[in-house]
Amino acid sequence: MxxxxxxxxxxxxxxxxxxxxxxxxxxxxxxxxxxxxxxxxxxxxxxxxxxxxxxxxxxxxxxxxxxxxxxxxxxxxxxxxxxxxxxxxxxxxxxxxxxxxxxxxxxxxxxxxxxxxxxxxxxxxxxxxxHAGPPGAASDRLDLAAPGFWTALGERAAWGTGVAALALQMQPLVAVFQRTPTLAARCAPLHRGAAGLVGRAAGGGVAASSGHGPGNRHVDWQFYLPTALALANALRSRVVEPTEVAEAVAALLGRILRAAQTAAPSDADIDLAPVITDLGSWRSTGGPAAALAAGFAADLAAHLVWLSEFEAHTAFAARCRRRMATLSVPLPLDTFIEPRHMVSTTHVHDDHRLVIVETGEMVFWAVPGMRCRVKAGEAIYVPRGRLHGSSVLTETCRYHQPVIPEDWLADAPVGGGR
Incomplete structure (x- = not known):
């Protein structure tokens, strides 16, 4: 379309x-x-x-x-x-x-x-x-619908966390179905499938949205990715035909869950088969709705890889700092001085950045339950477009955010902006 x-x-x-x-x-x-x-x-x-x-x-x-x-x-x-x-x-x-x-x-x-x-x-x-939709679909290494993606997550002990993250991002869509009776009737399989995924992730020992489950009026709204919100808004606004959005989402979700089930670790405590069966055979018809769904898949894949390789990204941050020390002209950066309990609402940057703490200490998060403490002298790497937030733990915290040039990214881990 x-x-x-x-x-x-x-x-x-x-x-x-x-x-x-x-x-x-x-x-x-x-x-x-x-x-x-x-x-x-x-x-x-x-x-x-x-x-x-x-x-x-x-x-x-x-x-x-x-x-x-x-x-x-x-x-x-x-x-x-x-x-x-x-x-x-x-x-x-x-x-x-x-x-x-x-x-x-x-x-x-x-x-x-x-x-x-x-x-x-x-x-x-x-x-x-x-238009047909946003360019830049995920590469094969960042494809949520590829079994290899979920196998890699399992090798990083992040398979269950990935399923929970997918369930969390489905919650704004579940809410639209629940509150729109005519749409829920037309798209009952997707409604049940999405709700089933949320329930199974929460009931499988993995906290999906802090255990609140569907219909929670979005207590974890800060952690919804922009692409997940775009899908929910497209359904609610009806600027794209709702059934087309539902078909695109259901087709994508079915492919993702089949790949995840195939790659599930032997000790996985989440059985996705009933959700896959409930979705049935949906076919995406392309056009703007499918492009929105594909953009969501690429966004979530990059988000999960970044989180599952957090140590590798921290090592990349250290390499960037060593390289910065050799420059004759400093990188452009923003400097912040924030008081205790200052909270940064989750946000994204339009460029690749380091977060370097000079004095004090902060806690950094990107998913519910994440609490990454960053002390003076430490740094983390935040690729462009990755949702994150922070708060200050000490009386004050002084930190810097230098912008990392594109040509430095050849050394970045997968999901680091390449």
Whole structure:
């Protein structure tokens, strides 16, 4: 279902307005909605929430950086703009549907959410429904639907964690099916299959979304990948025909689960066979929906490889630091000085970076339950587009984020941006 590129007249009009709102109005409404005091960023003890109501989509400085000044590019998938736009659209749907009416007790929140939805739909999807989808699909070594991918995860003792991570990323989709009766009826096999995956991962001794399971109103919303949010938003916004999205997701999920089941370790405590059977034989028809699903698979594969090779990426960070010491011109970097308990809402970078702690100590995370302590003198490597967050454990923490050049990546581990 590839659609034609818009003509010059439509493109010029789109530069001035989107979804019936001027870009300036859209940006102002987005900033007001996201900055409402009821939507404060999660604190260090709120990464997995008992209540799902504290969902500021992004840090204030990131909103200033993103600007909401244009629709997403056709190849946007895992950059900061895509994450921020899709988080805001996801939260706006929750508010507009009355699923978070208790947030702050402010009716203006729901009103603002409903008003901005048409514009946000266009901002997030206008380019994607006109093209086949984002380029840069995962290589064979990062293919979630390849048995070799899951075998490699098993060799790193990460097979169960990978299944749990897949279940976590399916939760926004499960929620859409549960709350949309007509869609759930049309796509019952995918609904059951996705819910079954979440339940089996949680019941198999592997914590899927902190053990909350489906229908939890997104207590782990900070850990949803931008591509998973894009799939859920595509279903909810109906900018792409919902059944086409369901077919693409079900076909992809079936291939992934069959590969995972084939490569399951002998002592695996998660039986995926019933979920595979329940999905039945779905065929993806291509087009924008399939491209969104493929982008999600590539994003999750890269995320899992990065996490499963964290030690290798830490070693790569050390090699980068040694190389930095030989440079006559320093690499560009950002420096931060943050107080105790300062929390960085999970985010992504649009370039490859090191995180080098000069003084103090921080804790770094990228999935629920992860607590990686980084002390003074230590560094970690964060590839472009990898979701992560941190908080400060000492009175203050001074750290640097140098940008790693592309030509240094030949020495990076798999999943490190190559």
């Amino acid at each position: 590839t659609m034609a590129t818009p003509d010059r007249t439509e493109a010029d009009a789109g530069a001035r307005s989107v979804g019936g709102l001027g870009l300036g109005d859209c940006a102002a409404m987005a900033t007001r909605l996201a900055g409402h005091p009821a939507l404060h960023p999660a604190q260090v003890d709120e990464l997995s929430l008992d209540r799902p109501d504290y969902r500021r989509p992004q840090r204030g400085e990131d909103f200033d950086l993103v600007g909401f000044d244009r629709p997403l590019d056709v190849d946007a998938g895992v950059d900061l703009r895509a994450l921020t736009y899709h988080r805001l659209l996801f939260v706006a749907h929750e508010l507009a549907d009355g699923l978070a009416d208790d947030v702050g007790g402010d009716p203006a929140l729901r009103r603002d959410a409903r008003a901005i939805l048409p514009a946000l739909d266009r901002m997030c999807f206008a380019s994607r429904v006109r």
